Amino acid sequence: MFRMRAPSAIFLIWMAWACAWVQARPVRVTLWISGGTSGILTAGREAPGILGLLRHQRETDDRGFWLDVGGSPTYAALANNGHPDVLVPNAESLRLGGLPLLVEPEMPWTFLNTGILPQYPGETVPGERAITLNHSDGPRIQVHALLDAELPLQVPPQQLRPLHIQDPREALRARLPEIRGESGVFQVLVLPEHARGGDWSREFPDFPLVIEHAGPIAEVYSLDDGARLRVRPGRFGRTLVRVDLTWDTVTQSFGPPVGEVVWVSAAGADGLEVPDELRARLRPLHQAPDPENWRSDRDFESAFSQAVLARADAELVLIPRLRRNEIVYPEMPEFWRVAWVEEDDVWVKVRVPAPIARSWRDVELAGASWWGRIPGGEGDVTVVMPGRVAAGSGGETWHLREVLDDPEIETEILEMTLRDLLPLSLEESQ
Numbered sequence: 144m145f146r147m148r149a150p151s152a153i154f155l156i157w158m159a160w161a162c163a164w165v166q167a168r169p170v171r172v173t174l175w176i177s178g179g180t181s182g183i184l185t186a187g188r189e190a191p192g193i194l195g196l197l198r199h200q201r202e203t204d205d206r207g208f209w210l211d212v213g214g215s216p217t218y219a220a221l222a223n224n225g226h227p228d229v230l231v232p233n234a235e236s237l238r239l240g241g242l243p244l245l246v247e248p249e250m251p252w253t254f255l256n257t258g259i260l261p262q263y264p265g266e267t268v269p270g271e272r273a274i275t276l277n278h279s280d281g282p283r284i285q286v287h288a289l290l291d292a293e294l295p296l297q298v299p300p301q302q303l304r305p306l307h308i309q310d311p312r313e314a315l316r317a318r319l320p321e322i323r324g325e326s327g328v329f330q331v332l333v334l335p336e337h338a339r340g341g342d343w344s345r346e347f348p349d350f351p352l353v354i355e356h357a358g359p360i361a362e363v364y365s366l367d368d369g370a371r372l373r374v375r376p377g378r379f380g381r382t383l384v385r386v387d388l389t390w391d392t393v394t395q396s397f398g399p400p401v402g403e404v405v406w407v408s409a410a411g412a413d414g415l416e417v418p419d420e421l422r423a424r425l426r427p428l429h430q431a432p433d434p435e436n437w438r439s440d441r442d443f444e445s446a447f448s449q450a451v452l453a454r455a456d457a458e459l460v461l462i463p464r465l466r467r468n469e470i471v472y473p474e475m476p477e478f479w480r481v482a483w484v485e486e487d488d489v490w491v492k493v494r495v496p497a498p499i500a501r502s503w504r505d506v507e508l509a510g511a512s513w514w515g516r517i518p519g520g521e522g523d524v525t526v527v528m529p530g531r532v533a534a535g536s537g538g539e540t541w542h543l544r545e546v547l548d549d550p551e552i553e554t555e556i557l558e559m560t561l562r563d564l565l566p567l568s569l570e571e572s573q
Contacts, residue, residue, distance in 0.1 A: 169398075170280040170390040173207030174331075175200065175405075177227070179357025179378035181235060182215045182487055184417075184424055186478030190379035191407045193217055194417075197224050198410035199383065208276045210286060212333055212356055212376060216240035219247045223416040229253055229274050231288040231333045233356060234297040235486050238530045239560060241302035245269040253288045256314035263305030272318075275328075282390035282397070285325065287350075288333035289315060296535040299491055300548075301556055311335045315347065322349060327395045329388055340364075344373045352386060352400055363402040372400045379481060382406055428476055448514030450564040451527060455492055455557060459500055459515040461508070461528040463488075463561070480562040490557040491533035491547075493526050499546055500524040506542060508532070529561060 183192040191199075193215060200209055211218075211227035214236040218226045230252045236244060245252050252270040259266045276284040289311035295303060315332075322330055332350040334343050340355045344366055347353075353366075353373040361377035361384055374384040383405045389398040412425055444462050451460050465483045495503075497517055503526070504513045511532065517524050528543070533554070535544040547554055 168392060170278065170282055170392060171205075172278050172282050172284065172329075172388040172390060173205045174284070174352075174386040174388065175203075175207055175209045176212065176354055176374060176376050176384040176386065177209070177357075177380060178212035178354075178376035179233075180211075180213065180215055180217075180380045181378065181481060181485070182217050182239065183379060183477045183481055184217065184412075184421060185410055186379070186475045186481055188409045190381060190478055190481055191409045192380045192477065193221065194412060194415060195380045195407045195410045196383070197221065197415060199407050200225060201414075208284065210331070210333075210354070212288075212354055214244075214250075214252070216244050217421070219244075219250055220418055220421060221416070222249050226250065228276055229286045229288075232290070233336050234291065234294055234531075235488070237294065237298045238302055238489050238534075239487060241556070242269065242304070242306070253286055254290050255287050255318060256289050256292075256309040256311045258307040258309055260305045260307045266305045268306065278390070280390070281392065281395075282329070282388070283327065284329045284331060284388070285322075286331045286333065287315070287318070287322070289335045289338075291335040291337060293337075293537060296537050297531055299489065299530045299534045299554075299556065301554065302489070302530070311338075312346075319347075319349060329397045329400075340373050340375070344371070351397070354384075361404040363404060370399050372402045374402050377404075380407055424477055426476070428479070444512065445514065447564065451490070452515055454559060454564060455490065455525070455527045457492065457515070457525040457527045459504065459513060459517055459524060459526045461511050461526075461532060462514055463529055463532075464510045464512070480565050483565060484562050488561040489530040490527050490559060490561065491530050492555040492557055493528075493533075493547060493552060494523050495526060495546060495552060497522055497524045500526055503543060503546075508540065527557070530556070 177196050180193050183190055185192040185194040200206065209227040210229040212231045213233045214230040216236065216239050228251060230250055232252060232254065246269040251274055253274045254270055255272050257268050259268060274286045290308055292308055292310055294308050330350045331352045332347060333354045334340060336356045340353060344353045351371045355375040357376050357378045359378055361382040362375045363384060364373040366373055372386065376382060376384050384402055385405050386400050386402045388400055412422060448460050448462050497520060500517050532540050532543060533547055535541055546552060
């Protein structure tokens with residue numbers, strides 16, 4: 144009688160592998176990387192802004208995952224339209240939004256190198272140290288972001304407390320053993336602002352995708368013969384960087400990333416849920432400005448300073464030097480704002496003795512000028528200044544910071560930002 148032999152273990156293993164191979168299929172995962180919208184909603188072709196990014200995500204066939212480097216408080220106000228899967232704050236967004244920005248429950252903020260100052264023992268760090276993006280077919284992407292070590296000199300203390308910013312390199316090195324223990328995960332590193340991308344990508348080869356903060360020109364750099372990428376999105380929502388990943392369901396691993404720059408079209412508010420207070424920012428100017436007929440920079444700054452002093456009920460204001468860029472689409476107020484003030488800021492209001500105000504006024508600050516009058520005598524004077532200056536401005540304005548750090552000096556963050564009064568002063572300067 145003929146008897147079949149039982150299949151060998153090797154044959155069974157081979158059959159299982161062959162069946163898996165037949166059933167295997169590559170899974171493509173797309174990452175959309177934006178950065179530096181600077182809070183603008185839209186400002187024409189040159190700056191599609193947040194609405195342009197939202198519209199692009201709605202209309203694209205491959206939604207994938209959206210990473211925004213720079214963030215903006217405006218995303219929370221527009222959350223009904225969707226928002227990025229990962230948000231990384233920068234100095235501008237932290238100046239405008241402060242700590243409440245990071246505790247917004249629906250907004251997925253991530254940053255690695257933070258702790259709590261010892262004088263706030265009961266506080267906890269908001270946000271996540273890393274965000275893991277889970278694809279329905281199994282692939283996982285983990286995003287790590289680092290804040291700039293100089294943030295305490297770029298953001299007013301009231302907006303940053305109780306956070307302590309740790310050295311980004313040391314914080315990342317401490318996390319590397321845990322990151323290396325994650326198998327089958329595509330690791331993404333978002334660098335601190337102003338970091339030299341080439342240095343960081345060479346120093347930390349564990350990350351196949353390294354993302355720089357936004358620049359005027361979007362770039363995609365191939366590293367290690369195409370095995371890794373370093374990318375930089377464009378500012379103001381004008382360009383995205385698309386990164387395509389391929390996940391092998393058999394080997395449970397990712398292939399090399401492939402990146403390209405994608406332009407974003409200008410978009411209005413049609414079809415998007417925009418709150419009324421934001422829609423007001425989209426109304427065209429009644430009269431388009433004519434740069435050739437504008438008066439001198441000094442006349443313009445004078446009108447601007449008067450508007451700020453009146454709104455803040457102050458005697459003295461420090462006005463940063465405004466740029467005189469050509470305005471391509473002057474009928475859009477947001478483009479006019481970003482053309483003059485590339486990076487927005489809060490106003491800090493402080494009341495100090497008149498002698499201190501005079502000493503401040505007598506010190507020249509590069510790229511800024513004092514406007515207003517200080518009453519005679521020894522009384523107190525109300526002064527307003529940009530948040531970056533009040534923070535210490537990279538060590539350049541310590542003579543101001545030393546006074547503001549006095550616990551008896553009360554400071555206030557005003558609701559208006561540097562850009563908010565520009566249309567008013569534009570009309571007055573013509």
